[in-house]
Each structure stands twice: as structure tokens, then as C-alpha cells.
Amino acid sequence: MPAHLLDVRDVAKSFPGVRALDGVTFHLDRGEVCSIAGENGAGKSTLLAILGGALTPDRGVVALQGSVRHEYNPRTALADGVVIAHQEPAVVPQLTVAQNLLLGRSRAERASSADIVERALEDVRLMGFPLNRNDRLATLSPAQRHALTIARAFAFDPKVVALDEPTTSMLEHNVEHVLARIRELAHERGVGILYVSHKLPEVMNVSDSVVVLRDGKVAFRSPIGETDTDEIVRRMVGRDLLRFTRDHPAAADAPVVFSARGVTHPRGIGPISMDVRRGEVLGIAGLVGSGRTEFLRAVIRADRGCSGSVELDGRRVRVSGPGDSRRAGIAFIPEDRKGQGLVLGLPAFANVAMTASGEFSTGPFTSRRKQRAVARDAARTLALRPGNVELKARQFSGGNQQKLVIAKWMWRDSAVYLFDEPTKGVDVGGRYEIYKFIDELAGAGKAIVVVSSDLPELVTLCDRVLVMRAGRINSLHEGAGITEHALVASAMGQNGGFNG
Amino acid sequence: MAEPEGAVRRGRVRLPAVSAQALGIYLAAVAIFVLLGVLNPDFLTLGNLRDVAVSACINAIIGLGVTFVIITGGIDLSVGSIASLVGIVSANLMVNHGVTPVLGLITGLVAGMVCGLVNGGLVTGLKLPPFIATLGTMSVFQGCAYVVTNGNPVYSVPASFVFMLNSYVGGVPTAVVLVLIIGVVAWLVLRRTVFGENVIAVGGSQETAWLSGIHVNRVKLGVYALSGALAGVAGLVLVARINAAQPEGGSPYLLTAIAAAVIGGANLMGGEGRIAGTLVGALILGALTNGLVLLNVPSFYEQIVTGAVVIVAVAVDQGAKGWPMLRGRRTEPPAGTDPAKPADETVRADAR
Numbered sequence: 001m002p003a004h005l006l007d008v009r010d011v012a013k014s015f016p017g018v019r020a021l022d023g024v025t026f027h028l029d030r031g032e033v034c035s036i037a038g039e040n041g042a043g044k045s046t047l048l049a050i051l052g053g054a055l056t057p058d059r060g061v062v063a064l065q066g067s068v069r070h071e072y073n074p075r076t077a078l079a080d081g082v083v084i085a086h087q088e089p090a091v092v093p094q095l096t097v098a099q100n101l102l103l104g105r106s107r108a109e110r111a112s113s114a115d116i117v118e119r120a121l122e123d124v125r126l127m128g129f130p131l132n133r134n135d136r137l138a139t140l141s142p143a144q145r146h147a148l149t150i151a152r153a154f155a156f157d158p159k160v161v162a163l164d165e166p167t168t169s170m171l172e173h174n175v176e177h178v179l180a181r182i183r184e185l186a187h188e189r190g191v192g193i194l195y196v197s198h199k200l201p202e203v204m205n206v207s208d209s210v211v212v213l214r215d216g217k218v219a220f221r222s223p224i225g226e227t228d229t230d231e232i233v234r235r236m237v238g239r240d241l242l243r244f245t246r247d248h249p250a251a252a253d254a255p256v257v258f259s260a261r262g263v264t265h266p267r268g269i270g271p272i273s274m275d276v277r278r279g280e281v282l283g284i285a286g287l288v289g290s291g292r293t294e295f296l297r298a299v300i301r302a303d304r305g306c307s308g309s310v311e312l313d314g315r316r317v318r319v320s321g322p323g324d325s326r327r328a329g330i331a332f333i334p335e336d337r338k339g340q341g342l343v344l345g346l347p348a349f350a351n352v353a354m355t356a357s358g359e360f361s362t363g364p365f366t367s368r369r370k371q372r373a374v375a376r377d378a379a380r381t382l383a384l385r386p387g388n389v390e391l392k393a394r395q396f397s398g399g400n401q402q403k404l405v406i407a408k409w410m411w412r413d414s415a416v417y418l419f420d421e422p423t424k425g426v427d428v429g430g431r432y433e434i435y436k437f438i439d440e441l442a443g444a445g446k447a448i449v450v451v452s453s454d455l456p457e458l459v460t461l462c463d464r465v466l467v468m469r470a471g472r473i474n475s476l477h478e479g480a481g482i483t484e485h486a487l488v489a490s491a492m493g494q495n496g497g498f499n500g
Numbered sequence: 501m502a503e504p505e506g507a508v509r510r511g512r513v514r515l516p517a518v519s520a521q522a523l524g525i526y527l528a529a530v531a532i533f534v535l536l537g538v539l540n541p542d543f544l545t546l547g548n549l550r551d552v553a554v555s556a557c558i559n560a561i562i563g564l565g566v567t568f569v570i571i572t573g574g575i576d577l578s579v580g581s582i583a584s585l586v587g588i589v590s591a592n593l594m595v596n597h598g599v600t601p602v603l604g605l606i607t608g609l610v611a612g613m614v615c616g617l618v619n620g621g622l623v624t625g626l627k628l629p630p631f632i633a634t635l636g637t638m639s640v641f642q643g644c645a646y647v648v649t650n651g652n653p654v655y656s657v658p659a660s661f662v663f664m665l666n667s668y669v670g671g672v673p674t675a676v677v678l679v680l681i682i683g684v685v686a687w688l689v690l691r692r693t694v695f696g697e698n699v700i701a702v703g704g705s706q707e708t709a710w711l712s713g714i715h716v717n718r719v720k721l722g723v724y725a726l727s728g729a730l731a732g733v734a735g736l737v738l739v740a741r742i743n744a745a746q747p748e749g750g751s752p753y754l755l756t757a758i759a760a761a762v763i764g765g766a767n768l769m770g771g772e773g774r775i776a777g778t779l780v781g782a783l784i785l786g787a788l789t790n791g792l793v794l795l796n797v798p799s800f801y802e803q804i805v806t807g808a809v810v811i812v813a814v815a816v817d818q819g820a821k822g823w824p825m826l827r828g829r830r831t832e833p834p835a836g837t838d839p840a841k842p843a844d845e846t847v848r849a850d851a852r
Binding site: 300302321322323325326327332334339340341342343344345346350353354355356357358361364365366408 | 688692693694697700701704705707708709710711712713714715771
């Protein structure tokens with residue numbers, strides 16, 4: 001039996017607190033275009049990193065034409081003919097098109113460069129982007145750079161090419177040309193292509209087959225002709241639900257305690273207005289890049305150039321920066337715990353006390369005793385493990401780091417909690433505790449906003465869910481209307497008919 | 501229930517704030533003193549140790565201010581020029597304009613602080629990188645120092661001024677007393693005030709500090725003002741020591757003061773720095789200068805030794821942290837897991 005072009009067998013990879021891949025098996029043949037679909041965090045990026053040699057799997061093998069790969073590093077992967085074209089084009093803006101095409105290639109490979117550059121330029125032209133070999137990348141649009149990145153991936157006779165969201169910056173009519181060229185390249189040159197995209201119409205258009213990843217496992221694999229977008233969406237989201245029910249759902253007639261009015265962010269987000277009632281958990285769904293994080297940052301004015309206003313209990317509060325929003329009682333728990341939520345080199349109690357502005361002071365001096373007492377109190381409430389607040393923040397697992405960030409705001413008794421991806425990279429047990437805590441906050445009459453890419457999380461946790469798309473609110477879902485399917489459909493572009 | 505500091509909890513003693521890493525610098529200092537003492541017994545006499553302490557004072561005072569700046573992740577290259585400028589301004593006021601020594605002292609302190617505020621304004625207002633901002637003001641303040649007296653030194657400052665900063669109380673030099681006082685206050689400010697905690701937070705992760713509601717710009721303004729004020733104090737001490745003000749008097753102390761802070765454990769990437777470490781760093785540099793003279797080593801070699809000590813100290817410090825810059829192996833999910841965030845936020849250099 002002839003070996004497959006690419007064989008991935010039982011590949012597993014864990015990071016502290018996260019099982020990113022858990023026994024992934026599939027194969028790819030010459031000339032085949034296989035789409036890899038899955039939600040954020042399903043394991044797509046980890047899979048590509050392993051194929052590209054950037055990561056070594058904990059278990060399992062990757063074989064090319066029957067020969068098992070022994071060593072994982074980017075150079076051997078390239079030598080094996082496996083090329084990963086990343087979502088962010090890896091190009092040097094100061095260099096020309098030709099120089100970028102040859103970047104990192106050895107002298108031997110460059111010997112035939114005239115031919116290779118011409119061929120790549122022809123590929124780019126066929127994708128609808130006529131480029132000159134001497135154009136500097138800095139002068140090109142993002143779409144042109146993406147096209148060049150695709151052509152570059154095919155330039156040195158690869159066997160396997162993985163394309164990660166190659167069309168995000170392109171307009172509809174360009175995408176058709178690009179997809180057509182990708183299919184031709186696969187067939188003409190016998191290349192196996194892995195195509196990663198959130199855009200399901202593209203997946204249906206370009207692929208021969210589809211593999212759906214969910215929680216690090218292959219949830220579904222099918223020839224493209226035997227399935228449809230509906231089924232793919234269902235397989236993407238249909239994970240085992242964490243069994244959690246809110247003890248404190250919001251009362252429908254509860255008064256509005258937090259309002260955003262015409263909030264905008266300079267990255268083309270908004271204007272967005274919304275109300276959150278006392279004890280309510282309002283979810284915000286949407287694709288990565290739809291402006292959810294920017295909206296939260298605009299509320300607390302974390303970036304320059306934001307506008308709009310914020311009302312607490314119907315009264316407008318002046319917020320010109322995070323210091324003001326802290327004073328007003330608005331807590332922001334950012335997505336990037338390590339870079340934005342904590343100072344990793346400081347002890348847990350110092351992190352917890354970081355939101356203080358003199359509350360722990362006696363005269364001119366702060367009291368570590370008070371800081372520790374408050375931190376220990378919060379650690380107990382949140383079931384922080386280990387409960388030792390002397391440990392440095394970096395010594396805690398992802399879920400417990402998340403609890404630390406929450407603890408920073410909890411002792412202040414903030415009135416509004418803005419959570420950005422509260423359970424990203426948190427294991428099931430930690431998730432449960434964080435959900436429980438959010439529910440208790442709601443029970444205590446706080447107003448809560450949860451941005452999440454984890455749809456079951458939004459379904460489980462929220463009283464209402466807004467879906468954002470391209471910087472605007474696309475739809476509002478309440479009660480029985482909060483289904484994963486409805487949220488995905490709206491996030492991916494079906495008009496929900498909401499004019500917020 | 502909160503226990504007093506240092507209490508035994510769950511079988512673990514809460515150690516005072518001397519980590520193993522910080523211990524290294526104290527051991528190194530002791531080793532250097534013992535070595536110099538063995539090579540030349542005159543080194544360890546009381547009189548000579550007093551000279552060592554006095555010679556370390558200016559580096560210590562400037563170094564303490566720079567330590568605050570370095571902890572925020574910044575740098576202040578203008579401290580030498582500020583010391584020169586303050587020295588010449590104060591001396592000129594006292595000698596040529598009849599200002600009283602106390603007023604001259606206060607004027608110097610304020611002038612130093614104003615220079616620091618200019619630096620802070622450039623860094624926070626114009627968003628200039630601290631290196632560039634203070635590289636510029638280094639030249640500007642030096643130029644101002646020349647302008648004040650047309651480049652001429654100012655001689656014979658009032659005896660009462662010299663008495664304040666260059667005499668002895670109970671056999672201890674007043675400059676050393678001053679350094680100890682500044683050191684204690686600096687430690688309290690850094691470790692026991694909201695401002696100090698904010699300084700450390702800003703240096704540890706500016707974005708975290710900002711999102712925690714800390715007024716990052718105010719903190720930065722504060723550290724540059726502090727650095728400028730202390731550089732001014734050092735300039736005054738220098739004037740008192742040589743009984744005159746030279747328009748370039750402070751410039752040799754720029755790099756040695758930064759070296760003292762770095763030897764003492766200040767991390768130019770921000771977030772780390774120790775008051776006691778900087779003092780010991782200054783003491784080591786003073787001991788080397790003094791010891792090499794006693795050993796009749798030509799003075800040109802002093803710079804070579806000083807540079808080597810800085811390199812060794814930082815190398816050992818980095819070694820204690822496990823050479824983070826060499827450990828490229830990622831232990832976190834690959835960048836791009838979340839395309840909305842730039843990759844460099846996912847994998848940070850200080851992530852373990």
C-alpha cells in the first residue's frame with residue numbers, strides 16, 4: 001500500500017494546564033486540499049506548529065511519504081518540504097518582493113532563483129495581484145502581502161503547504177482568484193494543502209476534505225461533498241457541555257446599573273451602546289478581531305482616541321483612563337493574564353494589592369500585613385491553589401492566575417466587572433470555579449460583561465448575549481434564543497437585525 | 501489571621517527580603533575587601549575604609565536615583581550633567597551672588613528636581629524613549645553648566661557649606677551619614693509606599709500597571725524628578741569635597757553610578773532593583789579604585805577592572821536567573837493561538 005503524503009498519527013501536546021492536542025490522527029494525499037476547522041483554542045495553531053517543527057509532540061508521529069519524522073525543528077521541516085504560511089505574513093517590509101521570496105534560503109537554493117522568483121510572481125499575478133519583483137513590501141497592501149506569502153510557500157517545490165487564514169485581509173472577488181489558484185497549485189504540482197479558515201464558504205469552496213478539531217481531538221472528518229456548513233458548525237461547537245447552572249439568574253425587571261453610550265475605539269470599533277442590569281451577566285460573542293476586546297478597553301479608556309460615555313446607576317461618570325474607571329468601580333479582567341493582568345515576578349499579594357490607591361496605607365507607609373490579609377481573604381473566597389499568597393504570580397497555573405486577576409478587583413468591591421475571555425486556557429475544574437464565582441458576583445448585584453470565544457460558556461453563563469461583527473453589534477440574543485448555532489451564524493455574518 | 505512579619509507558617513520561615521540572588525553581591529563585596537586587604541594590609545585600616553566610603557558617596561547618591569528610574573524600565577543618562585549644572589549654579593549663587601549656604605543647597609536640590617521633571621516630561625509627554633530623551637538632556641544640561649559661568653570654575657565656596665557636606669560627625673564623614681539617611685528613606689519609599697509599589701509594578705509590566713488603574717505617567721515623572729534631585733545632591737557633595745565647582749565635575753559619575761545600580765542587581769529591562777544592592781555596588785567600585793591605587797596599579801587599569809566587574813556581576817546575576825535570554829524553548833501555546841494579539845505578547849521574555 002503506498003504511504004500517504006502526510007500521515008499524522010495519535011499526536012498529543014500539552015501545555016501547563018491545557019491539553020492542546022489529544023491524539024490527533026488524519027492523513028493528506030498528493031494534490032489534496034484538506035481544511036482544518038475548529039474554534040479558537042481547538043488546537044489548530046498547535047497542530048500547525050508541530051507540522052512546521054516549532055513544537056515537538058508529547059506523543060504520536062508525523063510521517064512524510066512513509067518516513068517518520070524524528071527531529072522537530074523548523075529547518076528540518078522545511079528540508080522535508082513542509083511549509084507553513086502563517087496568518088501574519090512573515091515578511092520584511094524594508095525588503096523587495098524578490099528579496100522576501102528568497103529570504104532564509106541557502107546559496108544553493110538561490111542558484112535557481114531567477115526561475116523561482118518569476119514563477120512566484122506568476123502565481124501572484126494569477127491570484128489577481130500583479131506585483132513587480134522590485135516593489136518594496138512596505139508599499140504593498142495587506143492583501144498583496146498575503147498573496148505573496150502564499151506564493152512564497154509554494155516557491156521551493158514543497159510537498160505539504162499549510163495556509164493559516166490566508167484570506168483575512170482580502171476582498172470577496174480577490175478571494176475567488178486566490179482559492180482557484182490554490183486548487184490549481186495543488187493539482188498541477190501534486191502538493192498536499194492544509195487550509196485553515198474560519199470562513200466556512202471558503203472551506204466548502206476550496207477543499208477536497210475537512211477535518212474538524214474540537215478540544216484537541218479530531219471531532220469529525222469527511223470528504224467535502226458529503227457534508228455541509230451546518231454539519232461542520234455543529235461538529236465545531238458540539239462539545240461535552242460543562243454541567244453548570246446559574247444559581248442567581250438576573251431578574252428581568254432589575255434596574256440598569258451600567259450603561260455604555262456610543263463607545264468607540266480608534267480601530268474602527270463602534271459606536272456601541274448597551275445596558276447591563278443589576279445581577280445580570282451580559283455576554284459578547286464574535287469572531288476574533290470583531291472588536292470585543294477593543295470595546296472593553298474603550299469603556300475604561302485604556303487606549304488613546306476612544307470616545308463615548310459610561311453611566312453607573314443612571315449617572316454619567318467621567319472616565320479618562322483606567323485610574324478613573326477603577327475609582328468609579330469598574331473592573332477590567334484582561335484576556336492576557338501574564339502580560340496585562342499580573343506582574344509575574346511579584347508575589348501574589350502584591351499583585352492583588354496593585355489596584356489599591358492608599359487603602360492599605362497607614363500614614364505615608366503601606367502595610368504589607370493588611371495587603372496579605374486581604375489577599376489571603378480573596379484567595380480563600382476564590383479557592384486559590386496553592387493558597388500561599390507569598391508565591392510569585394508566575395508560580396500559579398493558568399486558572400489560578402485568572403483567580404488572582406479577579407482577586408485584584410474583588411476586594412475593591414467593584415460594581416461592574418468586565419471579563420475578557422475569563423476561562424481561556426483554564427482547565428475544566430478551574431472553569432467551574434470561575435463560573436461559580438461570576439454567578440456569585442451576579443447574585444451580589446454586580447453588573448457583569450463577559451467577552452468569550454467559548455460559545456458553550458456564553459450559553460451557560462449569560463442572561464443575554466450580544467454578537468459583535470466587524471466592530472458593531474450584529475444581534476442580541478435572550479433566553480431560549482441563546483444557542484451556539486445562532487451565535488455562530490450571527491458572528492459569521494448572518495444579519496441578526498439588531499440596531500444597537 | 502494575620503501574623504507578624506517573619507512568623508513561622510506551616511513549617512516555613514518567611515525569610516527577610518534577602519534572596520539568594522541578592523546575597524551574591526554581598527559575598528562578592530566581602531571577597532573583594534578581603535582580597536584587597538590580603539594584598540595590601542593598609543587597605544583594611546579604619547582610615548582607609550573611611551576614604552573608601554567617602555569616595556563611594558557620589559556614585560551611591562546618583563546610583564540610588566538611577567535605581568528608581570531603572571526599575572521602571574527607563575534610564576537616566578543626564579545625571580552626570582545635572583550634578584555638574586547644580587554644582588555650578590549653587591556655587592555661583594553662593595560665591596558671586598551672596599546667597600546663604602542653606603538657600604544655595606535648597607536651590608541646588610530644586611534645580612536638580614526641575615531637570616528631572618524635564619526628563620520625565622519628555623518621556624511621558626512626548627513619549628520619547630528614555631535613552632534618547634536623557635541623551636539629549638545630558639548634552640543640554642551640560643551646555644547650561646558651561647553657560648552659567650562661561651565655562652569657568654567657581655572657587656572658594658563658603659566654609660559653612662563645605663562644613664555641612666564635607667566634615668565629620670563623631671569621626672564619621674557627613675557625606676556618609678547623608679548617604680545612609682538617603683538610603684533608608686529610599687528603601688522606605690521603594691518598599692513601603694504606594695509610590696514605590698507602583699514603581700515596581702510599572703517596571704514589571706507597564707500594561708498590567710496601567711490596566712490596574714496606576715497613573716503610569718505620574719510614576720515615571722516621579723522617578724525622573726527623584727533621579728534629578730539626587731543627582732543634584734551629589735553635585736553639591738562634589739562641590740563641598742573639592743571646595744570648588746567645575747562645569748564638568750559630574751560627568752565622570754554617569755557611567756559609574758549606573759554601574760553601581762547594575763552591580764547591585766538593577767535590571768535594565770525593569771521591575772528589579774535594590775537599594776542596598778546599589779549602595780554595595782558603589783562601595784565595591786570605591787574599594788576597587790582605592791585598592792588599585794594602594795597596590796600601585798597604574799590608574800588606566802582601573803577602568804578595565806571596573807568594566808570587568810560590571811560584566812561579571814551582571815553575568816552572574818543572569819546566570820542565577822537561568823539565562824532567560826538563551827532559553828528560547830517555548831512552554832506556552834504557540835503564538836497565533838489568538839490572532840487578535842501580537843505574538844510578542846503571548847511569549848514574553850520573562851515568562852517561565
